[in-house]
Amino acid sequence: MIPELGHFALLLALGMALLQGTLPLAGAWRGHPRWMALAHGAALGQGLFVTLGFAALLQAFAANDFSVSYVAANSNSHLPLAFRLCSLWGGHEGSILLWIQMLALWTVAVALFSRQLPREMAARVLAVMGLVSVGFLCFLLFTSNPFERTLPAPPDGRDLNPLLQDWGMVSHPPILYMGYVGFSVAFAFAIAALIGGRLDAAWARWTRPWTLLAWAFLTVGIYLGSSWAYYELGWGGWWFWDAVENASFMPWLLGTALIHSLAVTEKRGTFKNWTALLAILAFSLSLLGTFLVRSGVLTSVHAFASDPRRGLYILAFLGVAIGGALALYAWRAPSVGLGGRFAVFSRESLLLLNNVILAATAGTVLLGTLYPLALDAWGLGKISVGPPYFEAVFVPLMVPLLLLAAVGPLVSWKEASWRGVLRRLRWVALGALACAAALLLALQASWMVALGVALAAWLLLGTAAEAIKHLRHHRAGLPLSWWGMVVAHAGVAVFVLGVTLVKGLETAGDHSLRVGQGATLGDYRFDFVALTREQGPNYVAARARFEVSRNGRPVATLHPEKRFYVVQQMPMTEAAIDRGVFRDLYVSLNEAIKASPQAASPPPPEGVEPARDGPSPAQEGAWVVRLQHKPFIGWVWAGALLIALGGTLAAADRRYRAPRRTEAAASSIPLVPLKVS
Amino acid sequence: MKARHKRLVLLAAALAALALATALVLQAFRKNLVFFFTPSQVAAGEAPRQRAFRIGGLVEAGSLARGADGLTVSFVVTDTAQRLPVRYRGALPDLFKEGKGVVAQGRIGADRVFQAEEVLAKHDENYMPPDAAYALKKAQAGGAR
Numbered sequence: 001m002i003p004e005l006g007h008f009a010l011l012l013a014l015g016m017a018l019l020q021g022t023l024p025l026a027g028a029w030r031g032h033p034r035w036m037a038l039a040h041g042a043a044l045g046q047g048l049f050v051t052l053g054f055a056a057l058l059q060a061f062a063a064n065d066f067s068v069s070y071v072a073a074n075s076n077s078h079l080p081l082a083f084r085l086c087s088l089w090g091g092h093e094g095s096i097l098l099w100i101q102m103l104a105l106w107t108v109a110v111a112l113f114s115r116q117l118p119r120e121m122a123a124r125v126l127a128v129m130g131l132v133s134v135g136f137l138c139f140l141l142f143t144s145n146p147f148e149r150t151l152p153a154p155p156d157g158r159d160l161n162p163l164l165q166d167w168g169m170v171s172h173p174p175i176l177y178m179g180y181v182g183f184s185v186a187f188a189f190a191i192a193a194l195i196g197g198r199l200d201a202a203w204a205r206w207t208r209p210w211t212l213l214a215w216a217f218l219t220v221g222i223y224l225g226s227s228w229a230y231y232e233l234g235w236g237g238w239w240f241w242d243a244v245e246n247a248s249f250m251p252w253l254l255g256t257a258l259i260h261s262l263a264v265t266e267k268r269g270t271f272k273n274w275t276a277l278l279a280i281l282a283f284s285l286s287l288l289g290t291f292l293v294r295s296g297v298l299t300s301v302h303a304f305a306s307d308p309r310r311g312l313y314i315l316a317f318l319g320v321a322i323g324g325a326l327a328l329y330a331w332r333a334p335s336v337g338l339g340g341r342f343a344v345f346s347r348e349s350l351l352l353l354n355n356v357i358l359a360a361t362a363g364t365v366l367l368g369t370l371y372p373l374a375l376d377a378w379g380l381g382k383i384s385v386g387p388p389y390f391e392a393v394f395v396p397l398m399v400p401l402l403l404l405a406a407v408g409p410l411v412s413w414k415e416a417s418w419r420g421v422l423r424r425l426r427w428v429a430l431g432a433l434a435c436a437a438a439l440l441l442a443l444q445a446s447w448m449v450a451l452g453v454a455l456a457a458w459l460l461l462g463t464a465a466e467a468i469k470h471l472r473h474h475r476a477g478l479p480l481s482w483w484g485m486v487v488a489h490a491g492v493a494v495f496v497l498g499v500t501l502v503k504g505l506e507t508a509g510d511h512s513l514r515v516g517q518g519a520t521l522g523d524y525r526f527d528f529v530a531l532t533r534e535q536g537p538n539y540v541a542a543r544a545r546f547e548v549s550r551n552g553r554p555v556a557t558l559h560p561e562k563r564f565y566v567v568q569q570m571p572m573t574e575a576a577i578d579r580g581v582f583r584d585l586y587v588s589l590n591e592a593i594k595a596s597p598q599a600a601s602p603p604p605p606e607g608v609e610p611a612r613d614g615p616s617p618a619q620e621g622a623w624v625v626r627l628q629h630k631p632f633i634g635w636v637w638a639g640a641l642l643i644a645l646g647g648t649l650a651a652a653d654r655r656y657r658a659p660r661r662t663e664a665a666a667s668s669i670p671l672v673p674l675k676v677s
Numbered sequence: 678m679k680a681r682h683k684r685l686v687l688l689a690a691a692l693a694a695l696a697l698a699t700a701l702v703l704q705a706f707r708k709n710l711v712f713f714f715t716p717s718q719v720a721a722g723e724a725p726r727q728r729a730f731r732i733g734g735l736v737e738a739g740s741l742a743r744g745a746d747g748l749t750v751s752f753v754v755t756d757t758a759q760r761l762p763v764r765y766r767g768a769l770p771d772l773f774k775e776g777k778g779v780v781a782q783g784r785i786g787a788d789r790v791f792q793a794e795e796v797l798a799k800h801d802e803n804y805m806p807p808d809a810a811y812a813l814k815k816a817q818a819g820g821a822r
Contacts (some may be wrong), residue, residue: 005715269770316685328699341683341684342683344683344687346687349687349690352691353690353691353694354685356690356691356694356695357694360694360698361696361698363698364698364701364702367702371706381712381713382712382713382808382811383709383710383711383712383713384713384731385709385710385711386709386711386782388705388709388777389709389710390703391710392701392704392705392708392709393698393701393702396697396701397698397701400694456682477776510748510766510767510768511748512747514750553773570731570771570772571771571772572771575769582683588768590768590769591768591769593743593747622747624748624768624769626768672762
């Protein structure tokens, strides 16, 4: 009964979204205040019904209702409750529902906080978001209904892919989608402003906090995915330039460009067209990412769906949404006007360069992601574009961007003097060069490490110089948006330092070890002390104990596991990590090998055979063990979190929250008329 | 400086950045594209001798053997038409299994054994790497002709 109610709630939500997407738009065009006022109520109603539908599906997972095909395909009664609930987004249908739920949350937030907007603007923004929601709700209801029943119900579910049975699965998808979908707000504001023909500083100020918040969510989402891959996939990598990762990284790059260009539009009234275009493109890449991950054109951990009908629908939806938005842009943008003038050396031009570099980077990532798919689709051969391509392109593009990031905040708007800036940056440059020289000469580091550390030092010192300059002059209350910038730029520096050091100095070794044996990696000695058999809720595991010591002194005890998930018949490496501020020690138990090498009948490659009784088979033989030393990996995570914190601080700036009396007066009539005769 | 000049300078800077990006992309593309070949294509000598490429197919049942060091493994990748011996040193992925699909990246050695630098297997029990499935389909189509 409850699944049917959920289905019905989603149908009602579709009705509400249709209402929200059409009448207010017509009202804004024809000047009907009542039609426009509908947007607010319809948005809240849509949010309510989507949430009811979402809750109904959650309930089906919690109650193990395997008559719902989607629950049976993605969950299992032995799965712990938290993982059963997050199995909701373990497959295609639920992920789309999660997308819609996130869109509903943003829509409700916009409806609640749009009271100081002019009536037409609020109506148009909510209408555009309603139309996006219509597209996704139709997709869900007509091609991928999560409430479909199978009768009679299977006795138990097929279980969630073991790789996904982790706390990362609870947090990563919702936060990432929060970011992805959040760009729909910037998109809706851009479309609404283009329809109204008013791209101005006020529009930029309204858009900024939403964009910053979405961007911060996206940053945290990418961080969660990356750190999850680091400990869960079992081989210690954290960024693979995999198409799914790129799908989230491209909107992030354009989102980063957008928050910078929005600053110019708000402060100086310049770059209006470009900002609107970026807002459209950032959301288009979010849609494209959804298409790439959800249509089954990619096949990796994340792509569970392969139904051409769905792919065609998303492709058509992409065409209408992106094509329509760009057509509107081409039609309306030229009439918007140019804005303030600025000199060649000014903060505006530096931010323009920032935007060009970020957009070019997003373009190169897009090319590397889509080119193999296009070749394959047209039957021109099968190729793969791996990390070497992305690294070869990404690093040289990031070097000038990092150089600029330290300079930009020190340069004044409109027109700046070379001399003043150079004088301020003298010590910063000297510090960065000293770091590089010390690394090259004293520590014999490689050129890449020296370059990375020097860039990080340059950005950190430059940001510090900016901070000192401002703190000295404005003792009383610097705006939060300024603090956000400082924290985010410092975060980038910390991130660059972490990436450089972990990439340049990490070491790893594969060893074949028996209980009682040990191996060394650098200064560390890893002793394989014991192996036990463990019974988990839905798996059996071989659990090893490694004592790690450094120069005879004990450092850590690690328990890597090899699990075998019974329902899906799938082995899994569960690595053990000793985390530290300056290094992680990483041990993974890869596979058990039989005592006699080159046996006539080759050994089974997976670690644990659950059917066998008695002592674990591996106690007779050895295990392939991978030992890794990862210096400064924690700094990568800390940097990413600082970047997100910076975005959140900037979004919380007072000037976005305080309703401006002057503008409320200018828009003359508040959204909800107070005087009712 | 006149407004027109300023715009020109900015335009030139933007174009220079784009040109740099394009040059990098083309250079990186030429160097780093990894092509895919089926065991039949490798047997026919179509695969490059000097650069790395990818192969895919099924791990032949009973072909997996391990060296005395416990780390070096050898196995045979087949597309049902041709067989290609592969050598690899290191840990195999969790889902590597005889009789199942696999994709490997590496170079062909002088002894005509494929020296793998990376072995990729599928992500769940029912899923076949698309490249491996392609190799099988192609070999079957070739056999039917």
